[in-house]
Amino acid sequence: MRSINHSNESIFCGDELVPTLINLVTKKAPSLIVVLTDEHTKAHCYPAIAPHLRQWKTHLICIPSGESSKSITQSEALWVELSQLGADRDSLIINLGGGVITDLGGFVAATYQRGIDFLNIPTTLLGMVDAAIGGKCGVDLGPLKNQIGVITSALGIIIYPPFLNTLPQRELISGWIEMIKHGFITEQDYLKATLLFETSDLNKIESLIWASVMIKNKIVQSDSSEKGARKTLNFGHTLGHAIESYGLHTHGQNWIKHGEAIALGMALACYLSHKLYAFPEQVLNNYLWVVRKHVTFPKFDKKEITTIIDYLKYDKKNSHGAVNFVLLKAIGQEVLDAKVNSILIYEAFDFINQE
Ligand SMILES: NC(=O)c1ccc[n+]([C@@H]2O[C@H](COP(=O)([O-])OP(=O)(O)OC[C@H]3O[C@@H](n4cnc5c(N)ncnc54)[C@H](O)[C@@H]3O)[C@@H](O)[C@H]2O)c1
Ligand SMILES: [Zn+2]
Structure with missing residues (x-):
C-alpha cells in the first residue's frame, strides 16, 4: 500500500482496502459509523467493506446519485438523520463514492456538531485523483457550483483502484x-x-x-x-x-x-x-x-x-x-x-x- 502520512490527512493507495480501513477505524474507535453512498456505490462498492464493519455500530445511508444531491437540502436531510441516529462527536462518517459523495459527506461531517471525523473512500477516478483529496468540500447553491463549503481534513483517504472496474x-x-x-x-x-x-x-x-x-x-x-x-x-x-x-x-x-x-x-x-x-x-x-x-x-x-x-x-x-x-x-x-x-x-x- 503506497501512503503519504500527514498529521492532518493520510492518503493510502493500493489493494489493501480492508486492512487499511480496519486499522484507521480501530484507531478512531468510533461511537457510530455512518457510511454514505449513492445507489451505485451501495451496489458496487459497499459489499467490499460491509462485512468488515460489523464489529462497530454501523448505519448505511444511500442518497440519489448525481450532482443534484450536492445541495443544502440534502445536507439538511443528512444532519437530521445523523441527529436521529444519535450521532455524537465521536461518530465517524465514511464517504464511499465519487466527488459528489466526498464533497457532500465531508461538508456534512465538518458542520455537524461543529465537526466530526470522516474518511474518504473515493470510488471514481475523478474522486481518487482529485475530489477526495485536499479537504475542500461543499455543496452547490442552485446551479452555482461549490458556493457553500469548508476546507477541512479527512481522517484518511483510501484509494482502492479495483473499484474502477465497474465505473462507466x-x-x-x-x-x-x-x-x-x-x-x-x-x-x-x-x-x-x-x-x-x-x-x-x-x-x-x-x-x-x-x-x-x-x-x-x-x-x-x-x-x-x-x-x-x-x-x-x-x-x-x-x-x-x-x-x-x-x-x-x-x-x-x-x-x-x-x-x-x-x-x-x-x-x-x-x-x-x-x-x-x-x-x-x-x-x-x-x-x-x-x-x-x-x-x-x-x-x-x-x-x-x-x-x-x-x-x-x-x-x-x-x-x-x-x-x-x-x-x-x-x-x-x-x-x-x-x-x-x-x-x-x-x-x-x-x-x-x-x-
Ligand atoms: N473537492 C474537490 O477538490 C473537488 C475536485 C474535483 C471535483 N469535485 C467535485 O466532484 C464532483 C464530481 O465527482 P465525480 O465525477 O466522482 O461524480 P459522482 O460522484 O457523481 O460519480 C459519478 C457517477 O459514478 C457512479 N459511481 C461512483 N463510483 C462508482 C463505481 N465504482 N462503479 C460504478 N459507478 C460508480 C456514481 O454513482 C455517479 O453516478 C463534482 O461535484 C465536482 O465539483 C470536487
Ligand atoms: Zn475539477
Whole structure:
C-alpha cells in the first residue's frame, strides 16, 4: 500500500482496502459509523467493506446519485438523520463514492456538531485523483457550483483502484481529464503520460493515480487555504465551472459531467494562454486532438456564451468584482489572477467551435 502520512490527512493507495480501513477505524474507535453512498456505490462498492464493519455500530445511508444531491437540502436531510441516529462527536462518517459523495459527506461531517471525523473512500477516478483529496468540500447553491463549503481534513483517504472496474467509461474519461490538468500545471512528462493513457487499460492506472495524488497533495500542503499556489488547481475551472453551471441550469445534471466541462474549460484556457502569454500552440492543438477522441464539446451560440460569461461573476477566485483566471505561460508555469477581456473569451469559444 503506497501512503503519504500527514498529521492532518493520510492518503493510502493500493489493494489493501480492508486492512487499511480496519486499522484507521480501530484507531478512531468510533461511537457510530455512518457510511454514505449513492445507489451505485451501495451496489458496487459497499459489499467490499460491509462485512468488515460489523464489529462497530454501523448505519448505511444511500442518497440519489448525481450532482443534484450536492445541495443544502440534502445536507439538511443528512444532519437530521445523523441527529436521529444519535450521532455524537465521536461518530465517524465514511464517504464511499465519487466527488459528489466526498464533497457532500465531508461538508456534512465538518458542520455537524461543529465537526466530526470522516474518511474518504473515493470510488471514481475523478474522486481518487482529485475530489477526495485536499479537504475542500461543499455543496452547490442552485446551479452555482461549490458556493457553500469548508476546507477541512479527512481522517484518511483510501484509494482502492479495483473499484474502477465497474465505473462507466464516461466517468473514467471525466477523471482522466483532471489527471491531464495535473500534467498541464506541473510538467511535460506527466502531461505526455496522461495524454497517452488509454482509460481502457486499467492495469497501468495505479501508478498514474499515485502520480496525480502526489501532485495534488504537494500543491495542497504548500497552500492549504488557497491563497496562492493552490489556485493553480483551478486551471480550466473558471470557464469550466461556468459551463457546468450553465449546463445544470439549462439542461439538467446529466448533460455535461464535471470532467467534460473542465476538458472544454482547459481548451479555452489554453487558447487564452496562447493569446495572452504565448503558451505553445502545438501543445493546445495536441491536447485538442487527443481529448476530442473521447469528449464531444458542446457548441454554444453567442447568446449562450454571454450567459456562460455571466456565470463567471460567481467564481470563487474573483476579488473586488474582477474575474481571475489561472493561465499558463508554458507547461508548469502558471499565471495566477490573470484578467481576460470578454472579447477574447468569445474568440476562444469561436476557435474551439471551428475546430
Ligand atoms: N473537492 C474537490 O477538490 C473537488 C475536485 C474535483 C471535483 N469535485 C467535485 O466532484 C464532483 C464530481 O465527482 P465525480 O465525477 O466522482 O461524480 P459522482 O460522484 O457523481 O460519480 C459519478 C457517477 O459514478 C457512479 N459511481 C461512483 N463510483 C462508482 C463505481 N465504482 N462503479 C460504478 N459507478 C460508480 C456514481 O454513482 C455517479 O453516478 C463534482 O461535484 C465536482 O465539483 C470536487
Ligand atoms: Zn475539477
